[in-house]
Amino acid sequence: MLNSLPNRSLNRASYSLLTLLLVRLVTTMFYSAISFLSLYLFNYLLILLLCFLLVNSSSTPTKIGNGYRLISIEETPDGGIGGLLQVKQRNKIYGPDIPLLQLYAKHETQDRLRVHITDAEKQRWEMPYNLLPREQAPALKQTKGSSRKNLKTVREYSGSELIFSYIADPFSFSVKRKSNGQTLFNSSSDGSDSFGVMVFKDQYLEISTQLPNYASLYGLGENTQPHGIKLLPGDPYTLYTTDISAINLNADLYGSHPVYMDLRNVKGQAYAHAVLLLNSNGMDVFYRGTSLTYKIIGGVFDFYFFSGPSPLAVVDQYTSLIGRPAAMPYWAFGFHQCRWGYHNLSVVEDVVENYKRAQIPLDVIWNDDDHMDGHKDFTLNPNNYPRPKLLAFLEKIHSIGMKYIVIIDPGIGVNSSYGVYQRGIVNDVFIKYQGEPYLAQVWPGAVNFPDFLNPKTVEWWGDEIRRFHELVPVDGLWIDMNEASNFCSGLCKIPKDKQCPSGTGPGWVCCLDCKNITKTRWDDPPYKINASGLQVPIGYKTIATSAVHYNGVLEYDAHSIYGFSQAIATHKALQGLEGKRPFILSRSTYVGSGKYAAHWTGDNKGTWEDLKYSISNMINFGIFGVPMVGSDICGFYPAPTEELCNRWIEVGAFYPFSRDHANYYSPRQELYQWDSVAQSARNALGMRYKILPHLYTLNYEAHTTGAPIARPLFFSFPDYSECYGLSTQFLLGSSLMISPVLEQGKTQVKALFPPGSWYSMFNMTQIITSQGGQYVTLDAPLHVVNVHLYQNSILPMQQGGLISKEARMTPFTLLVTFPAGASNGKAAGKLFLDDDELQEMKLASGSATYVDFYATVSQGTVKLWSEVQESKFALDKGWKIGKVTVLGLVGSGAPSSLEVEGKPVTGASNIELSSLEQKYITNLEVDDEKKRSMVVEVDGLEIPVGKNFTMSWKMGSAVEH
Numbered sequence: 001m002l003n004s005l006p007n008r009s010l011n012r013a014s015y016s017l018l019t020l021l022l023v024r025l026v027t028t029m030f031y032s033a034i035s036f037l038s039l040y041l042f043n044y045l046l047i048l049l050l051c052f053l054l055v056n057s058s059s060t061p062t063k064i065g066n067g068y069r070l071i072s073i074e075e076t077p078d079g080g081i082g083g084l085l086q087v088k089q090r091n092k093i094y095g096p097d098i099p100l101l102q103l104y105a106k107h108e109t110q111d112r113l114r115v116h117i118t119d120a121e122k123q124r125w126e127m128p129y130n131l132l133p134r135e136q137a138p139a140l141k142q143t144k145g146s147s148r149k150n151l152k153t154v155r156e157y158s159g160s161e162l163i164f165s166y167i168a169d170p171f172s173f174s175v176k177r178k179s180n181g182q183t184l185f186n187s188s189s190d191g192s193d194s195f196g197v198m199v200f201k202d203q204y205l206e207i208s209t210q211l212p213n214y215a216s217l218y219g220l221g222e223n224t225q226p227h228g229i230k231l232l233p234g235d236p237y238t239l240y241t242t243d244i245s246a247i248n249l250n251a252d253l254y255g256s257h258p259v260y261m262d263l264r265n266v267k268g269q270a271y272a273h274a275v276l277l278l279n280s281n282g283m284d285v286f287y288r289g290t291s292l293t294y295k296i297i298g299g300v301f302d303f304y305f306f307s308g309p310s311p312l313a314v315v316d317q318y319t320s321l322i323g324r325p326a327a328m329p330y331w332a333f334g335f336h337q338c339r340w341g342y343h344n345l346s347v348v349e350d351v352v353e354n355y356k357r358a359q360i361p362l363d364v365i366w367n368d369d370d371h372m373d374g375h376k377d378f379t380l381n382p383n384n385y386p387r388p389k390l391l392a393f394l395e396k397i398h399s400i401g402m403k404y405i406v407i408i409d410p411g412i413g414v415n416s417s418y419g420v421y422q423r424g425i426v427n428d429v430f431i432k433y434q435g436e437p438y439l440a441q442v443w444p445g446a447v448n449f450p451d452f453l454n455p456k457t458v459e460w461w462g463d464e465i466r467r468f469h470e471l472v473p474v475d476g477l478w479i480d481m482n483e484a485s486n487f488c489s490g491l492c493k494i495p496k497d498k499q500c501p502s503g504t505g506p507g508w509v510c511c512l513d514c515k516n517i518t519k520t521r522w523d524d525p526p527y528k529i530n531a532s533g534l535q536v537p538i539g540y541k542t543i544a545t546s547a548v549h550y551n552g553v554l555e556y557d558a559h560s561i562y563g564f565s566q567a568i569a570t571h572k573a574l575q576g577l578e579g580k581r582p583f584i585l586s587r588s589t590y591v592g593s594g595k596y597a598a599h600w601t602g603d604n605k606g607t608w609e610d611l612k613y614s615i616s617n618m619i620n621f622g623i624f625g626v627p628m629v630g631s632d633i634c635g636f637y638p639a640p641t642e643e644l645c646n647r648w649i650e651v652g653a654f655y656p657f658s659r660d661h662a663n664y665y666s667p668r669q670e671l672y673q674w675d676s677v678a679q680s681a682r683n684a685l686g687m688r689y690k691i692l693p694h695l696y697t698l699n700y701e702a703h704t705t706g707a708p709i710a711r712p713l714f715f716s717f718p719d720y721s722e723c724y725g726l727s728t729q730f731l732l733g734s735s736l737m738i739s740p741v742l743e744q745g746k747t748q749v750k751a752l753f754p755p756g757s758w759y760s761m762f763n764m765t766q767i768i769t770s771q772g773g774q775y776v777t778l779d780a781p782l783h784v785v786n787v788h789l790y791q792n793s794i795l796p797m798q799q800g801g802l803i804s805k806e807a808r809m810t811p812f813t814l815l816v817t818f819p820a821g822a823s824n825g826k827a828a829g830k831l832f833l834d835d836d837e838l839q840e841m842k843l844a845s846g847s848a849t850y851v852d853f854y855a856t857v858s859q860g861t862v863k864l865w866s867e868v869q870e871s872k873f874a875l876d877k878g879w880k881i882g883k884v885t886v887l888g889l890v891g892s893g894a895p896s897s898l899e900v901e902g903k904p905v906t907g908a909s910n911i912e913l914s915s916l917e918q919k920y921i922t923n924l925e926v927d928d929e930k931k932r933s934m935v936v937e938v939d940g941l942e943i944p945v946g947k948n949f950t951m952s953w954k955m956g957s958a959v960e961h
């Protein structure tokens with residue numbers, strides 16, 4: 001029962017009591033003399049009757065709330081509607097109902113509807129407007145005296161695509177799509193027991209929506225699901241930021257994203273929309289297949305509906321509200337190597353050398369906390385990482401374009417001789433408990449946590465980052481443990497007579513003297529979310545939930561935005577430094593984090609399951625507006641097998657954020673450690689470095705439209721429901737598909753190919769599938785990952801290299817794909833280039849260039865041209881298009897009449913034609929003589945990127961269809 005108290009234990013107790021009594025009754029009856037029978041029998045029958053009543057009453061659900069009725073409604077000055085909701089009947093389960101609520105609904109844009117419900121008489125906690133800027137909901141009591149004359153029992157308010165309507169008593173609301181009449185959200189009860197009325201108490205809010213059983217839902221994270229991206233009915237999706245690693249299935253992991261995308265295929269046509277419940281309190285979300293129920297322990301209902309109707313439109317609308325994803329610098333798309341346990345600088349230097357020796361690309365080298373002095377943020381270990389040597393190393397790697405990133409944890413070591421801590425105390429920047437900085441334990445031992453909701457803290461943090469940057473010119477920061485993670489729970493003191501260890505391993509065992517804090521309703525709320533997947537107290541191994549932030553904000557409310565607020569402060573600090581584009585990697589994320597940081601999926605395991613989960617985790621974050629994401633390649637711990645590491649780099653080379661990272665206790669797993677892994681890495685990363693221009697263009701697209709970099713297939717094939725649950729393959733952009741091996745011992749992979757023509761990026765072989773698309777078994781020996789480009793694409797590529805900076809200056813190749821065998825076809829592609837040192841990523845004269853490429857084939861004539869915006873930047877850099885490769889054309893004999901810029905190009909040497917092997921053909925009748933599809937390569941070109949160009953040629957004896 002969702003809207004009733006759980007009563008299973010009550011029933012069980014009653015039945016036990018009943019059984020006991022029955023046994024006693026029978027025994028007694030047997031041994032009792034007839035003369036006493038009537039008296040005993042009467043007593044027992046009475047008890048029996050009471051027990052039956054108890055059992056029966058306990059199986060009747062106890063209602064948590066009785067719902068609200070709308071008592072007034074009017075239009076608000078800002079064009080929305082506002083109303084008052086009065087509780088129908090109060091009860092005290094999970095605390096008293098809030099008597100009067102304020103309802104506010106507004107079509108904020110053409111495709112976004114907001115529905116906000118809060119206490120009408122008292123300000124409640126909600127996501128701070130300064131952290132997530134958005135339109136303000138109206139002030140309280142605005143509607144209190146409003147007239148009732150407008151009040152109708154049912155009423156509709158229509159925006160351009162979404163229609164909001166309500167039923168007055170008991171109050172419920174629904175959201176419909178205007179274009180097809182579909183109900184997207186409906187909080188009125190479907191009559192089932194699993195669906196109650198809306199409940200609004202101080203520490204318990206509940207609301208449900210009906211759903212059609214054919215809706216496919218995605219999102220509600222951070223969460224690892226064994227079955228992949230599509231949400232399945234069952235256990236609650238619990239949202240509460242927690243230091244629990246991605247290996248834990250169906251648990252509340254590091255981030256909180258209370259948003260889902262709902263994809264429905266209505267008569268072969270797909271419609272997607274999304275629902276965000278902007279609430280930072282802990283919650284359980286129960287998805288039951290035909291309904292979804294939120295149970296939240298505080299805050300307000302602040303719903304945003306995004307009408308789509310395409311998945312890409314949904315993320316565009318979503319990120320236009322929560323913030324567009326951060327622009328990443330070019331080098332961030334290179335390969336990253338990290339490890340906890342690079343004990344000294346020489347080890348780091350060796351790693352960089354070994355990558356070079358093995359000819360494996362590497363752009364960024366990282367330090368976990370090994371460079372620190374006693375695991376304290378912003379310090380250097382003078383023995384293992386002496387500053388002069390570190391600076392010399394950084395100068396060397398910076399000179400070739402490589403970068404260096406280090407970790408910082410939010411816990412600041414409590415140590416009176418530690419400057420960062422001293423200045424923190426002086427500036428009063430820490431979260432408080434009973435007026436004192438709240439004491440916790442992380443790697444340095446006892447720590448205090450900065451309160452990033454406090455403007456003074458943001459200033460102090462910025463200053464500490466500036467000081468550190470003067471000490472060590474890092475290129476980015478990794479903010480870890482910011483859920484916030486605490487190795488202790490409750491109220492702790494530093495033990496007097498014992499030295500608290502700091503550091504690795506046992507460092508995570510609590511050594512402070514702690515006692516539980518249970519006395520406040522914040523530490524022990526009436527409704528228990530399924531925290532840590534185990535219903536642990538919500539203050540378990542984190543900051544006590546009754547601790548206090550700036551302005552009296554309770555950790556209870558602000559818990560899940562800790563990492564988010566730290567990312568904002570860190571971003572601000574880095575922006576202020578050299579005026580460069582910041583790179584931040586954050587473990588904990590919330591709605592809007594993508595605007596400031598990249599994310600990795602935390603401490604995964606070196607197992608085949610985790611390799612698989614990494615794909616769904618990655619594509620979920622694309623939906624959450626955090627497109628720069630990846631998992632620890634080869635697994636964080638314990639130790640991957642050689643085969644697994646081969647397969648992992650073949651997937652990880654195509655994560656937007658591609659980093660190998662390992663635990664302190666794991667054996668070394670840099671990609672050169674095994675010859676076979678090195679070979680797979682050269683293949684897969686070799687391809688990544690060739691498609692860097694594409695990844696970087698996707699970065700621009702993400703930054704300007706929210707489009708995920710790595711996407712599920714349904715983003716490009718929304719009408720093709722076969723791919724709705726597919727979590728073993730993914731797309732980079734709209735048409736580059738990765739189909740990796742995810743199982744041990746396999747040298748083939750069964751991959752789904754949506755309808756059309758696909759071309760292998762490694763050997764140009766083609767796969768053509770019928771209208772229904774199909775699964776194709778692909779060869780995938782150990783060093784091979786299958787990457788295919790879809791028809792109608794133009795992919796700008798470069799020659800690759802060992803560092804992105806050098807790869808970036810090599811000539812371009814345009815890879816053009818037409819539907820195989822079609823005599824008429826179109827293709828298009830795009831390229832964004834800019835000065836990635838600049839903070840802003842925008843199309844501007846002199847610092848960026850954008851090129852649209854187009855191609856057509858018609859009547860045997862192939863045409864290719866570009867349309868350039870802001871040409872100067874690319875022209876100044878001197879980039880050239882050296883080659884055009886076109887796949888899927890039909891014809892035989894040599895192409896002729898090659899013209900570039902309207903001028904004939906003589907000499908056949910620069911245009912070549914070869915036949916394309918057709919690997920898999922279904923509906924295309926192939927007459928090998930006439931309809932072979934071809935590879936046409938036009939080489940030796942020197943077309944400046946940034947200049948509009950046209951080129952054309954005729955296919956030899958083109959075949960008409």
Ligand SMILES: OC[C@H]1O[C@H](O[C@H]2[C@H](O)[C@@H](O)[C@@H](O[C@H]3[C@H](O)[C@@H](O)[C@@H](O)O[C@@H]3CO)O[C@@H]2CO)[C@H](O)[C@@H](O)[C@@H]1O
Binds near residue numbers: 243508664
């Ligand atoms: O900076 C070092 C690493 O810190 C992070 O991972 C640590 C994690 O946050 C800790 O909670 C802990 O996790 C262990 C957990 O406490 C323990 O019960 C057991 O389940 O093993 C867990 C994993 O070891 O230690 C983690 C480090 O081992 C961060 O996520 C890493 O990337 C950093 O390298």
